[in-house]
Amino acid sequence: MCRIGAIKSRKYIxxxxxxxxxxxxxxxxxxxGFAMVMQDLGGIFKDxxxxxxxxxxxTDEGLNIADNILAEEGFVRAMxxxxxxxxxxxxxxxxxxxxxxxxxxxPKAFKxxxxxxxxxxxxxxxxxxxKALEVDEEGYVYSFWPDVITLKEIGDPKDIGTYFGLWEESxxxxxxxxxxxxxxxxxYDIVRxxxxxxxxxxxxxxxxxxxxxYERNKLFQQSLFDGYIGFESDSQCFLYTLxxxxxxxxxxxxxxxxxxxxxxxxEITQRxxxxxxxxxxxxxxxxxxxxxNTIIGVLPDGTLFTCCDSKKxxxxxxxxTDDTVVITSEVTGINEILPERNWENDIxxxxxxxxxxxxxLRVEQWQQ
Amino acid sequence: xATIKINEISKDELLWQIEYNSDxxxxxxxxxxxxxxxxxxxxxEKRRKVINEDSTPAPKVKFQTVPVIKQNxxxxxxxxxxxxxxxxxxxxxxxxxxNTDEKFAMKVRAYTGDSYKRGGRNNLHTMPRALDxxxxxxxxxxxDPSLDAQRHTFEMLAPFGRVLPPEQLPxxxxxxxxxxxxxxxxxxxxxxxxxxxxSIGALSGRMWEALAIATAYMNEELGIPIRMCSGExxxxxxxxxSRYLKYMxxxxxxxxxxxxxxxNTMPEMTExxxxxxxxxxxxxxxxxxxxxxxxxxxxHIQEIRxxxxxxxxxxxxxxxxxxxxxxxxxxxxxxxxxxxxxxxxAIKVSASVTSISVYNNLLRDPYNIVGGFFLDGIFGGTGAPxxxxxxxxxxxxxxxxxxxxxxxxxxxxxEWESCRGCx
Numbered sequence: 060m061c062r063i064g065a066i067k068s069r070k071y072i073x074x075x076x077x078x079x080x081x082x083x084x085x086x087x088x089x090x091x092g093f094a095m096v097m098q099d100l101g102g103i104f105k106d107x108x109x110x111x112x113x114x115x116x117x118t119d120e121g122l123n124i125a126d127n128i129l130a131e132e133g134f135v136r137a138m139x140x141x142x143x144x145x146x147x148x149x150x151x152x153x154x155x156x157x158x159x160x161x162x163x164x165x166p167k168a169f170k171x172x173x174x175x176x177x178x179x180x181x182x183x184x185x186x187x188x189x190k191a192l193e194v195d196e197e198g199y200v201y202s203f204w205p206d207v208i209t210l211k212e213i214g215d216p217k218d219i220g221t222y223f224g225l226w227e228e229s230x231x232x233x234x235x236x237x238x239x240x241x242x243x244x245x246x247y248d249i250v251r252x253x254x255x256x257x258x259x260x261x262x263x264x265x266x267x268x269x270x271x272x273y274e275r276n277k278l279f280q281q282s283l284f285d286g287y288i289g290f291e292s293d294s295q296c297f298l299y300t301l302x303x304x305x306x307x308x309x310x311x312x313x314x315x316x317x318x319x320x321x322x323x324x325x326e327i328t329q330r331x332x333x334x335x336x337x338x339x340x341x342x343x344x345x346x347x348x349x350x351x352n353t354i355i356g357v358l359p360d361g362t363l364f365t366c367c368d369s370k371k372x373x374x375x376x377x378x379x380t381d382d383t384v385v386i387t388s389e390v391t392g393i394n395e396i397l398p399e400r401n402w403e404n405d406i407x408x409x410x411x412x413x414x415x416x417x418x419x420l421r422v423e424q425w426q427q
Numbered sequence: 428x429a430t431i432k433i434n435e436i437s438k439d440e441l442l443w444q445i446e447y448n449s450d451x452x453x454x455x456x457x458x459x460x461x462x463x464x465x466x467x468x469x470x471x472e473k474r475r476k477v478i479n480e481d482s483t484p485a486p487k488v489k490f491q492t493v494p495v496i497k498q499n500x501x502x503x504x505x506x507x508x509x510x511x512x513x514x515x516x517x518x519x520x521x522x523x524x525x526n527t528d529e530k531f532a533m534k535v536r537a538y539t540g541d542s543y544k545r546g547g548r549n550n551l552h553t554m555p556r557a558l559d560x561x562x563x564x565x566x567x568x569x570x571d572p573s574l575d576a577q578r579h580t581f582e583m584l585a586p587f588g589r590v591l592p593p594e595q596l597p598x599x600x601x602x603x604x605x606x607x608x609x610x611x612x613x614x615x616x617x618x619x620x621x622x623x624x625x626s627i628g629a630l631s632g633r634m635w636e637a638l639a640i641a642t643a644y645m646n647e648e649l650g651i652p653i654r655m656c657s658g659e660x661x662x663x664x665x666x667x668x669s670r671y672l673k674y675m676x677x678x679x680x681x682x683x684x685x686x687x688x689x690x691n692t693m694p695e696m697t698e699x700x701x702x703x704x705x706x707x708x709x710x711x712x713x714x715x716x717x718x719x720x721x722x723x724x725x726x727h728i729q730e731i732r733x734x735x736x737x738x739x740x741x742x743x744x745x746x747x748x749x750x751x752x753x754x755x756x757x758x759x760x761x762x763x764x765x766x767x768x769x770x771x772x773a774i775k776v777s778a779s780v781t782s783i784s785v786y787n788n789l790l791r792d793p794y795n796i797v798g799g800f801f802l803d804g805i806f807g808g809t810g811a812p813x814x815x816x817x818x819x820x821x822x823x824x825x826x827x828x829x830x831x832x833x834x835x836x837x838x839x840x841x842e843w844e845s846c847r848g849c850x
Contacts (some may be wrong), residue, residue, distance in 0.1 A: 132488065290462065307594070308593060308594065308598075309600070310598070310605060311600060311603045311604070311605070312599070313603065314605065321582075323582065324582060324584050324616060332604065334606075334607055335598065335604075335605050335606065335607055337614070337616070338591075338596055338598075339589075339593075339596075339605075340586075341586045341590045341595040341614055342590055342591055342592060342596055343593050344586075
């Protein structure tokens, strides 16, 4: 079972917090990898909020391929940062030669482009990079989006932390939202892309669970949007559904739960909004999920939320103080990084609930 | 010297052959009495026996006439394999055995001057069917905790009607809530089982009524919302006026049989039907149109059809239609309008090379009034091909009723009576 975690804070926080959060929850297979997405960046990225950042792990050749494609598209490098690594043969990590975090300026032709055009450009460029790098496995592009950094690697999370120097707090590398997971997907081949969190156009999701409607979700989603690719993990479906509802259809977040786990038919027919709920169930039946799942998601505006499968078969707990909210699988993780909080305020959401944390850190419990 | 006629039916052409063991038979006669088809009868055989009555070997040939049970070999009293003889036999001396090399269907046609037809009727071999392959087992062995049907409830309901793609839903946001800004095509949430389109004539009055009652019972008593399609040929007026109409899908086919009555009854309907099904093609008889055996077109069938004193073919295509676009115009619009756009109007075609074209054309309908697309497999969902009805209905009573009526035996008269009662 994956353990997942998310931290959202008023202050900039360092990824060591995420490592601490996850480490106490580790069990079983949970040492097979580490992945995290950082959003609303501080430190050296603080001054580049509007510019897209490319997060990539690659070989020398991969770097060449990527540079050529970016140049061809017209992107100009504004800043590049690579974490200082501490190679040690004792560390359990299948590292790549380069880890690149590159801040780029939009092509000149996009100077007056609308936001949507820019967003499309970023997705298409990322897909192009990914395709080109996939041929000889020369690299992996995890995200290409303003104010977002993604790091994923295979190995022991503790060692990955040591390799990237993530255990030592530093003000250079911080963010206000960090989502993390300490595991590769062990059901299938080890693939770097298969590790949560997944990111697409400002939307992030992590899922602890097994989606037994994976095939059904996948076949439907593949026809909906170009960016719905990969499907290395059944949990990617959750991200694509979130993106489709909120970004493509522009529906409010409360309909996410109604789509992935619709209420039983009899209950819907008792409700005043039954016509809408039935239409959603009719038209989006292929986006229903099944099996035990807990989902943590982040919206482009920074809203953080969590919800579960219709039976609440996987754990999740929310703990908070005045300036930090943590959502994670087990309470031990929260005790580690928020030991001073009032634990009586911890929330253990039920199967019909969506817990939403706004940007002013107000915690709301929505009922389906 | 024995003589045979060239086309006369013989035992090796029958569907079922009676295997009889005279050594075990006690001649109690139960099998003959029980056989519903008069497919066996008491008879005698001449037997040659070598016996020895002396204390030293002195074989003598003796001829005896012995009583036996014998299979009738003709196209009327043939064995249907019901196995009732085997069930009543106290001594395991008789049973029907399926003849895999039978040529019965062909022989009957040759015998009765009926030409050989294309389509589903050539289903002479027993093959595994889709229903045989459905397995309902554990849902997932990979999940943790493992899921199974008992722990995990499943929604069995499915929408019947026009389901729009999500981006076409006329939803607008108001204070964080979505609201529908337009009316949408009607959709019924039903259990994903529709009893196939078998008309009163194709089945029998009794059988059809039993299915209709079973449908209402499943809905009202068991809470399982299945639906039943009338088949072409109309429906009893009593049912159309009742509240149980909401469980029925009315079929309109190329013959428009029964629609005079349906339209005349509409002002008195208290419920909308579950749906309307326009039949363009049928897997059981693609290209042929439907044609009930002449003897089945009895008076009550003519009455329900609204075509008195005539035996009619349901033509292979809808006579007024020259294109699918036109079918949308004429049939879908008129059927939708007739029930004020409250009832899903679906279409049924047989699975053929043109099915996809039909589907694509219908999808282009700008009014979203095509409420369903039914695809008949080549062997049909209807049970019309001979072999299917035998296999699906098994060899017990329903099959018997059906086959009897199709061959016009004495029981037919009785059946008509009861049928008229239900109409």
